[in-house]
Amino acid sequence: MFTIKLEEWDLLKWISKNKKAFLLLIVVVVVVLAGILDIKYEGLFYQLLPTSVQTFLTDLF
Template sequence: MKWTSKNKKILLFFIIVIIIIAGVLDIKYEGLFYQLLPTSMQTFLSSLF
């Protein structure tokens, strides 16, 4: 418990980085979140990745 109370900012940073990486991989491999987006957003994101 003491470790998490001291390093909350570091832990939060790693969680945010993992969420961002998961989102990028979802878009790249056309996962569930990607499929829920409208077609216009899908074509825009496909051109980026």
């Protein structure tokens, strides 16, 4: 169990040194995709928008 935690720590250290831009890109893509799916399936954030914006987005998607 201790070696698994140690290996995970080494992996996180390696990622933090070498792949910050790549991980940031992945996070941005996931957030944008989640936003598009929220609009398409009329999720929580879509419902919080004003009616005029909802109508515009419904016509767009």
